[in-house]
Amino acid sequence: MGKRLTYVDAVRLLGGAGSGVAVADLALGGALLAGTAAGVPGVLGLFGAKSELIRVGRVLVGGLGDRVRGSGRLDRTARLHAAHAVIVVTAYFEAFDLVDADLTREDQLRLAGAGAGAGEGAGGWIGDLLAVEVPTPAPEAPYEVLLRQLNGWYADLSRRFAAFLAGLAVWDSLDDGARARVAEGLLERVPGAAVRRYEVLQRRLAAEVIEFRLWTRAVDDQATRDGVRAVTRGLQDLEVLLREAVSTREPERHRAALIAWHRAELEEPVLADEGLQHGVRMPALGEIYIDPVFRARPGGPGDLPSAEEWWADPEVRDDLPSFLAGYLTSAGATVAPLLVLGQPGAGKSALTRVIAARLPAADFVPVRVPLREVPADAALQDQIEHALRAATGQVITWPALVTGDEGGALPVLLLDGFDELLQATGVSRSDFLEQIAAFQRREAVQRRPVAVIVTSRIAVADRARLPPDSTVLRLEPFTPAQVARWLSVWSDANTAILAGHGLTVLPAEVANTFPDLAGQPLLLLMLALYDAEANEVQAMGEERLDAANLYERLLRSYAAREVRKSTDDATEALVESELQRLSVAAFAMFNRGQQWVTAPELDADLTALGIGPDRPAVAGFRAPLTPGQELLGRFFFIQDAGTVSGCKRTSSCTPLSVSS
Numbered sequence: 093m094g095k096r097l098t099y100v101d102a103v104r105l106l107g108g109a110g111s112g113v114a115v116a117d118l119a120l121g122g123a124l125l126a127g128t129a130a131g132v133p134g135v136l137g138l139f140g141a142k143s144e145l146i147r148v149g150r151v152l153v154g155g156l157g158d159r160v161r162g163s164g165r166l167d168r169t170a171r172l173h174a175a176h177a178v179i180v181v182t183a184y185f186e187a188f189d190l191v192d193a194d195l196t197r198e199d200q201l202r203l204a205g206a207g208a209g210a211g212e213g214a215g216g217w218i219g220d221l222l223a224v225e226v227p228t229p230a231p232e233a234p235y236e237v238l239l240r241q242l243n244g245w246y247a248d249l250s251r252r253f254a255a256f257l258a259g260l261a262v263w264d265s266l267d268d269g270a271r272a273r274v275a276e277g278l279l280e281r282v283p284g285a286a287v288r289r290y291e292v293l294q295r296r297l298a299a300e301v302i303e304f305r306l307w308t309r310a311v312d313d314q315a316t317r318d319g320v321r322a323v324t325r326g327l328q329d330l331e332v333l334l335r336e337a338v339s340t341r342e343p344e345r346h347r348a349a350l351i352a353w354h355r356a357e358l359e360e361p362v363l364a365d366e367g368l369q370h371g372v373r374m375p376a377l378g379e380i381y382i383d384p385v386f387r388a389r390p391g392g393p394g395d396l397p398s399a400e401e402w403w404a405d406p407e408v409r410d411d412l413p414s415f416l417a418g419y420l421t422s423a424g425a426t427v428a429p430l431l432v433l434g435q436p437g438a439g440k441s442a443l444t445r446v447i448a449a450r451l452p453a454a455d456f457v458p459v460r461v462p463l464r465e466v467p468a469d470a471a472l473q474d475q476i477e478h479a480l481r482a483a484t485g486q487v488i489t490w491p492a493l494v495t496g497d498e499g500g501a502l503p504v505l506l507l508d509g510f511d512e513l514l515q516a517t518g519v520s521r522s523d524f525l526e527q528i529a530a531f532q533r534r535e536a537v538q539r540r541p542v543a544v545i546v547t548s549r550i551a552v553a554d555r556a557r558l559p560p561d562s563t564v565l566r567l568e569p570f571t572p573a574q575v576a577r578w579l580s581v582w583s584d585a586n587t588a589i590l591a592g593h594g595l596t597v598l599p600a601e602v603a604n605t606f607p608d609l610a611g612q613p614l615l616l617l618m619l620a621l622y623d624a625e626a627n628e629v630q631a632m633g634e635e636r637l638d639a640a641n642l643y644e645r646l647l648r649s650y651a652a653r654e655v656r657k658s659t660d661d662a663t664e665a666l667v668e669s670e671l672q673r674l675s676v677a678a679f680a681m682f683n684r685g686q687q688w689v690t691a692p693e694l695d696a697d698l699t700a701l702g703i704g705p706d707r708p709a710v711a712g713f714r715a716p717l718t719p720g721q722e723l724l725g726r727f728f729f730i731q732d733a734g735t736v737s738g739c740k741r742t743s744s745c746t747p748l749s750v751s752s
């Protein structure tokens with residue numbers, strides 16, 4: 093993903109890390125093409141150059157783990173990708189021994205002397221090789237895909253080398269057998285041998301540096317072999333995986349305040365539990381969050397990630413912590429955004445909250461921006477700074493947050509709710525992701541590279557064009573085993589509470605009979621809440637309960653909850669009155685062709701229908717709530733969204749939207 097390194101780039105990066113190599117000479121190929129061999133003046137031939145390249149490669153990557161230990165995130169990522177480029181080229185030249193072995197000593201001497209008669213051509217070929225971009229691993233692609241890319245890359249180098257050799261005068265002096273052996277070795281044997289040699293070199297570095305395991309998705313296999321893989325939830329694995337790859341620096345004051353906010357969110361109930369029957373307890377986000385299974389693939393202009401067929405090839409994966417760790421340590425993370433898609437209730441917002449809390453504070457600067465809570469028409473930087481103030485209570489500019497730590501911590505923007513931004517503005521934002529990529533380019537030029545993760549509902553994914561080098565991840569429904577894990581946490585929190593009322597918690601085997609509901613975390617929560625009132629889900633037997641039926645029953649039960657807040661007698665008439673008001677809010681949005689409504693609009697509709705305030709006005713100096721404002725404060729699934737274009741967060745202009 094993103095801009096690939098060349099060998100020249102890689103040598104400059106690694107040589108600058110104190111390897112003792114004459115960087116300028118090597119980067120230009122000078123030491124390879126203008127040196128001497130065994131004290132005999134002359135130009136190193138093409139076959140002799142491989143020995144020097146192999147030696148240089150071993151020097152550059154030797155002791156890599158020790159050399160990057162303690163480096164900041166950005167420096168470490170750059171050096172490790174440089175090391176990868178070096179072993180790709182080194183593996184190719186190590187495979188050249190196959191060609192050498194097929195030639196007589198006389199043939200080898202003839203080809204070794206080819207540079208003397210065609211030194212400029214030889215230098216051109218080597219120079220081209222050193223300037224070619226090298227394939228690099230991408231966390232969304234299987235390791236096997238990288239090996240196929242390398243095989244093709246090596247085959248192309250061999251074809252170009254064979255064409256170069258065929259143009260030399262010395263080529264004609266070889267007999268037919270020698271020419272055939274060289275061609276066969278270069279075209280048929282070297283590419284495969286180079287891939288196998290690359291795997292050996294890659295495994296050596298993976299033993300030293302965790303990123304090389306993350307990039308090839310070998311970390312879970314290694315953990316299983318070592319017997320240390322444990323069942324975790326809430327992306328704890330993300331911290332465990334990255335702990336080996338981070339520095340020991342303490343975050344500065346602004347970043348520490350931001351991290352404290354993000355981590356405190358893990359202790360918050362996954363949903364406000366005010367007014368729930370029987371004193372049901374809502375587990376904290378950090379307790380009940382389950383890493384979802386997912387699919388991931390690269391994306392770019394013209395792709396349609398909302399189409400089901402677009403997702404036919406990527407396999408379903410269950411290693412989200414490894415994927416995210418690999419992605420955030422890859423070079424492509426700062427080039428284009430990662431788009432995370434999911435159905436309503438799939439847990440997209442919860443995912444961003446958990447990522448923000450779990451990233452190691454020493455080397456990452458997570459900034460979560462709930463797009464529903466920031467000015468919709470503002471520039472991205474203004475939206476970021478708005479979110480920073482909401483999280484920390486401090487006025488922090490973006491440059492002040494990320495400047496002054498070159499080579500250190502990686503900022504990670506978590507832009508949650510592109511779909512809600514569309515709802516709030518009511519206008520097309522087809523260039524939104526392209527603007528993010530432009531922001532990343534600007535920040536990279538200013539030496540403030542930044543990774544960006546954007547969430548959205550699948551249905552509106554095609555309303556924003558994907559920039560080149562994007563990565564797209566789709567959250568998949570819970571598996572039956574994940575449903576059971578989620579309900580296990582729910583059971584720990586509520587078994588004793590419900591038992592005191594003669595009730596039981598929802599069993600996993602019952603929940604899994606409703607896969608369309610249990611597969612989405614939000615709907616599973618609603619299913620568990622509804623069953624906690626009177627165990628009606630467990631009593632249904634073979635009766636089918638679809639999403640519409642569930643929502644109807646839940647709305648009725650929560651209307652009763654609202655009534656109980658003001659009276660002990662939740663009569664059917666009062667419940668119907670609550671539902672009537674909610675239906676007015678729904679029709680107010682539907683009739684206007686939008687997914688939000690402002691308080692003044694809601695007041696006008698309620699007044700036109702003759703529906704006044706639900707509660708009598710209280711004597712005092714404060715203005716009583718209007719019917720619209722009163723309704724706005726009810727029901728957990730109604731959101732007070734602050735992103736409506738041109739609408740300030742005041743009592744006279746408060747938008748209303750339905751939560752997903």
